[in-house]
Amino acid sequence: MKRYLAMTTALMLAASSLLGAAPSFAQSKGEIVIGLQCDRTGATQIVGTVLCPGFHDYVALVNSKGGVEGRMLKVLEIDHEYKVPPGVEAYERHKKDGAVSMAIYGTPHIYALAAKLTEDRIPGTSPGFGSAAAADGQRYPYIFPIAATYWSQGAAAVEFVKKQLGGSLRGKKIAYIFYDNPAGREPIEVIEDLAEREGFQLKTFAVPPPGVEMGAQVLDIAQRFRADFVIAHLFGGAPSVSIKEFKRVGYPLRKVVSFVWGAAEANIDGAGGFGVAEGYYAMQFAGVGKDYPVLNEIREMYKKQGKPAPKEMDSTVFYNRGVLIGALHVEAIRNALKAKPDGKITGEDVKKGFEKINNFTLGGLVPPLKVTSTDHEGGGLVQIWQVKDGKFVKVTDWFAAYQGVVAKHIKEAGKK
Amino acid sequence: MIHRECGVLKTTYEADMAFYPLPIARWTVAALGVVFFVVIPFTLHEYFLSVANLVWIAVIGALGLNILVGYTGQVSIGHGAFMSVGAYTAANLANRLDSPWPLNLLAGGLMAALIGAVVGIPSLRIKGLYLAIATLAGQLIIEWTINHVTFISGGVQASIEVARPRLGPLVLSSQRDMYYFLLFFVVLAIVGTMNLMRTRVGRAFIAIRDQDIAAEIIGINIFRYKLLAFAISSFYAGVTGVLYTYFLGIANYEQFQIGVSIDYLAMIIIGGLGSVLGSIFGAAFVTLLPIVIRYAMEAFGGVFLEQQTVLNLIPNLRLMMFGALIIFFLIVEPEGLNRLWRNIRSYFRVWPFAY
Structure with a gap:
């Protein structure tokens, strides 16, 4: 007992002297x-x-x-x-x-x-x-x-989907799958606004944290809702899971565009590599x-x-x-x-x-x-890159979309 | 030693019931008061005060949890959620009604107490791990509700900004202002807890912890006291949440997620269950240890390795050392830092003799 006490006392003393003596990284x-x-x-x-x-x-x-x-x-x-x-x-x-x-x-x-x-x-x-x-x-x-920001990313995603679907979104069905936290929900208001403007049908699918279980949501998107395009906004390990799940239910990944935090090599590797994720679109705010x-x-x-x-x-x-x-x-x-x-x-x-x-x-x-x-x-500029032949390939140059709509939301937020 | 414990005769009931019957204890407390109220805030850099502020916030939260877990024996993994209840109540009141901070603080505490008592209802039928899971459910339900009900969360971002607290013409914004602001409540919380445990209510809590059937048989109303324990503990949590909100200037639900509840449980287990001093030790230990480890690594890490490697190593090694030190201290003294401190004290009390 005595030895323990001596030891811990010494340790505590050492710790406290350290705290006092630590250099403050004098610049x-x-x-x-x-x-x-x-x-x-x-x-x-x-x-x-x-x-x-x-x-x-x-x-x-x-x-x-x-x-x-x-x-x-x-x-x-x-x-x-x-x-x-x-x-x-x-x-x-x-x-x-x-x-x-x-x-x-x-x-x-x-x-x-x-x-x-x-x-x-x-x-x-x-x-x-x-x-x-x-x-x-x-x-x-x-x-x-x-x-x-997530609002600009949402606007850019809708613009990109519009181009992919032939220039008009009227009557199309777009699924928005997101991580259920404030960051995940933030873009919804902008995308909803755009849905009204462009006349597409929007359905949101929440993935509860920690975002490793989304089989039901993906199945719903692919087979019940039958989305024409999917906008994904997931974090951490969730993007990899989403790629795997879309693959499993046979939904084509060339109809999926991800926000910036599901867009890295690590996310693709986590899903099983570039071969698996062929066709997946990823949004970037820096060059790849x-x-x-x-x-x-x-x-x-x-x-x-x-x-x-x-x-x-x-x-x-x-x-x-x-x-x-x-x-x-x-x-x-x-x-x-x-x-x-x-x-x-x-x-x-x-x-x-x-x-x-x-x-x-x-x-x-x-x-x-x-x-x-x-x-x-x-x-609010982004690029879209696609997984193709084992690497990311640039699909669009820097662009920003619906800046008026985004500006309107920023203005409204400022009034609060 | 320099002081004598004998010859302290008590001639009145007041003297017998004093917090610190020994003169040396009174001197120590007075000295600590001077150190914390005068010396520290006037000598240390703002940065150290900001660290102290984080400790103060943790101390109040840990005290509250210790009342429930340590003194009453009811496990709770919902402490973080009760903090968020307090934080959002205060933030909403401050923004919608423009009410002053003392009112918001009280309202936040009371609202958390109410919700805490509701979450505590299962404790009447279940104990131990089962209760832990029930309170975990409470944590998740509260998190979900705040996250999704925009009336409470003030929008999808689930964050509400609040103005800095005012004291008359004074706006409390610097870390030094905050230090006094928080320290005031820390003292209140410590004195409140110490007194609570000397009352009939506190003794009832301890009786329930030690053996609830026996407590019921000697006439303690289990229903009332268990819920009361949840309410008081959650009141502390709510106040912690409000103070945290004013400290940061914003209520954001991601600051009160399940990890926070676990952190607070860790604090009181490391510090010592069922002790006021233990709560303080635990809160300080958990908050300060990572910082101390980082300072040490910055000082010595560069000696052996390249800077870039050190940067990658520090955070990982820090987590490992943090875990290892917790295990070490718990092996040395399973009853926590408080017991360790008492052992050291009693060793030196009779020093240089063995007993």
């Missing part, structure tokens, strides 16, 4: 700090384990070329397991370490931090998730979706594949250091998204530094920097966004 003068929240463990780790290295690699590339306007960048990453309290803690830690912009990850997290970001005047990004209403830069001045100049530069950078390119680069969808997010943060900081020659930039300057991003495409990996002080989404 050397001149470094600009970006806070990056990650989810390498937890519910959506298939995203985080690939996306975050992409972010780091892009910033490393910028630093290897002399930084931004002569200043080095530093990315501080904290993993929050997709839980909210660690996300709040991560935010405060980043703030303490002087971050001038924050890459938030997770819908509940951007909600939880919305008030803080605004009070502290630090811009935070929520690419491809979070509240669609946050595209309104007047109402949420410090939140930047910077990629197509390895043929972009910036990715070549990153490979070059690794080569110079005598290292092989990281294996995460093979999972191009999430990796490229990480590069996109990193690149937009760097651009915002670049704009901020240009506006302030003395180099003393704050979150407020970086916010203005984000609002100056215009037609920055990084060789096609990033859509030609135009972020303004009123539109923090930057246009």
Whole structure:
């Protein structure tokens, strides 16, 4: 007993001294700090384990070329397991370490931090998730979706389906299968609006969390409702399950288009590989594949250091998204530094920097966004890619659809 | 040791019923009060205060759950849902009626107490694991309801923004303001729980925990006290939810999902069932340990490995260490950190002698 006591006392003392003595990652003068929240463990780790290295690699590339306007960048990453309290803690830690912009990850997290970001005047990004209403830069001045929100994705999906079905949706039947949480339900109002406008019949099918059981819904879509096209909005492991189920009931995958979180190599692999998913359409907010100049530069950078390119680069969808997010943060900081020659930039300057991003495409990996002080989404541009012959093939170029309808919903949300 | 426990004579009933009969205990509490109310908020960086705030929120929630699980012996996996009831009640009141925060806090607590008592009804017929499953059902039903009824959730996003709490002309928004705001309620919750357990109600709870048939035979109304335990525990949970909502500025249902209920159960089991101090230890342990581990890994990880590998390793290793440490502490002392602390204390009480 006595030994145990001595041991635990020692342990506790060690722990407390550690907490006191831990270095606060003192930043050397001149470094600009970006806070990056990650989810390498937890519910959506298939995203985080690939996306975050992409972010780091892009910033490393910028630093290897002399930084931004002569200043080095530093990315501080904290993993929050997709839980909210660690996300709040991560935010405060980043703030303490002087971050001038924050890459938030997770819908509940951007909600939880919305008030803080605004009070502290630090811009935070929520690419491809979070509240669609946050595209309104007047109402949420410090939140930047910077990629197509779920409303824009819904509108784009309907537009794509319209083209696939011969230019008219009148009398057609479209099924919307979604993960039953706020993020999954968010696009419904826009799609319902479009159903009325375009005259198609819409039926929604909810998949309850954790989204591994959807046999009944898929069977209903394929054999009772007999949908002409399916729009899928699922997360985590659910997209893989949906592909398998559609395959099982014999519904053609070339009549399925998925939102951005069911669109990666990992989702296809989880369903049994590209052979199984042949024909599946996937929506993207960043370019897919390895043929972009910036990715070549990153490979070059690794080569110079005598290292092989990281294996995460093979999972191009999430990796490229990480590069996109990193690149937009760097651009915002670049704009901020240009506006302030003395180099003393704050979150407020970086916010203005984000609002100056215009037609920055990084060789096609990033859509030609135009972020303004009123539109923090930057246009809501997406591409559709299809699974064909063992890889993703581009089907459409960057496009946004029904922007008037989406704008109307953003305006209505702003009135609440 | 420097203090003497003998010679403390009690001559009045008040002295006998005091919280801390020993002078040293009173000094310690006073010193802790000074540390937490004066030293910490004025010396530490806002970041550490934000961590403290997360601990305070967890402390209130853990105290509430301990009343139910630790003192009354009724297992509940619905604590997170009761928090969401409080959070959404307050958020709706704040937004629809523009009512002040003290009222919302009370209303949130009372609404959670009501729902908690309803969910607690099965406890009259079932015990142990069976009750756990019944409360789990409560958790899922409440989650589903908030998620789908837009009248409660305020729209498909299921999140309602609330304004920062005001204290007269003061708007409480910084972490330091929040620190005092939350600490006030923590003190209230601690004193409330300690007092509750010394009353007739508290003794009835303990009697029910130890042997409910015997308790019924000696005249304790099981029906009333079991539901009361659920109601009080849920009241604490509701208040936690409201405080969390004001802390973040938003009520969002994804902050109160089933994982949260499990986390709170973990806190009180690690801290020690049926003790106030245990709830505090447990809440602090579960909230702080991941942070401490991360600091340690950041400090030493880079020595052995490349930065990129460390980044990938930290979160995973942290989860493993977190689990391992919980197992370690529970093996060392199955009755939780509170018991461990008492062992250490009694060891030093007679030090340098063995007994």
